[in-house]
Amino acid sequence: QQPVQSPQAVILREGEDAVINCSSSKALYSVHWYRQKHGEAPVFLMILLKGGEQKGHEKISASFNEKKQQSSLYLTASQLSYSGTYFCGTERGFGNEKLTFGTGTRLTIIP
Amino acid sequence: KAGVTQTPRYLIKTRGQQVTLSCSPISGHRSVSWYQQTPGQGLQFLFEYFSETQRNKGNFPGRFSGRQFSNSRSEMNVSTLELGDSALYLCASSLGSLAVKTGELFFGEGSRLTVL
Numbered sequence: 001q002q003p004v005q006s007p008q009a010v011i012l013r014e015g016e017d018a019v020i021n022c023s024s025s026k027a028l029y030s031v032h033w034y035r036q037k038h039g040e041a042p043v044f045l046m047i048l049l050k051g052g053e054q055k056g057h058e059k060i061s062a063s064f065n066e067k068k069q070q071s072s073l074y075l076t077a078s079q080l081s082y083s084g085t086y087f088c089g090t091e092r093g094f095g096n097e098k099l100t101f102g103t104g105t106r107l108t109i110i111p
Numbered sequence: 112k113a114g115v116t117q118t119p120r121y122l123i124k125t126r127g128q129q130v131t132l133s134c135s136p137i138s139g140h141r142s143v144s145w146y147q148q149t150p151g152q153g154l155q156f157l158f159e160y161f162s163e164t165q166r167n168k169g170n171f172p173g174r175f176s177g178r179q180f181s182n183s184r185s186e187m188n189v190s191t192l193e194l195g196d197s198a199l200y201l202c203a204s205s206l207g208s209l210a211v212k213t214g215e216l217f218f219g220e221g222s223r224l225t226v227l
Contacts, residue, residue, distance in 0.1 A: 002153070032216075034218075040220065041115075041218035041219055041220045041221065042154070042201070042218045044215045044216060044217070047214070047215070087153060087154060089154075098156050098159060098167040098169065099144070099156065099216070100156060101146070101153050101155075102153055103151060103152060104153045104154075
């Protein structure tokens, strides 16, 4: 089942913060975050495993709330280079479960 | 090292035709996944191959098929094309393992298929 991302789109001025949410109705083993710039391939940002750990990547960090089956991606002091579409992908349980992506959140940073 | 290579990058077909897309993974990667990307639908999982075996399959009709060769290169085929098959088809490779969950995926730039 496809995870739900919110918001669908957001426009920010350079230097502002953004939060992108990803939620699932099923118990999750992991949450993956990718960014895709226009006309380019998606690029890996980070993986979060169940256990509620928070990870960071430059000024981009994420958390995973195992109880709520939700993950949030935090972009602080956004830069023009952060523009793109952000996808969360979720995996359930163990075994050969497929990675299922949400429909994406389009982030536009303006000067 | 070289990234994931997909060919062709662009192609135009007509309804009823078939198409074969190719993906060369990063050297050493044994897992190849295919995704269909359309506006508003995000990345829809097609299938995953690991060591020449299909390990997972998404909810697509049987017209969509794939295979993986001993050198880990993969192909996907779509037969009897429909207008709705127009999309960007992305291939992703990863180290993969029978015991490890999905790790970092390395995506190719995709093959953009237009069906007229």
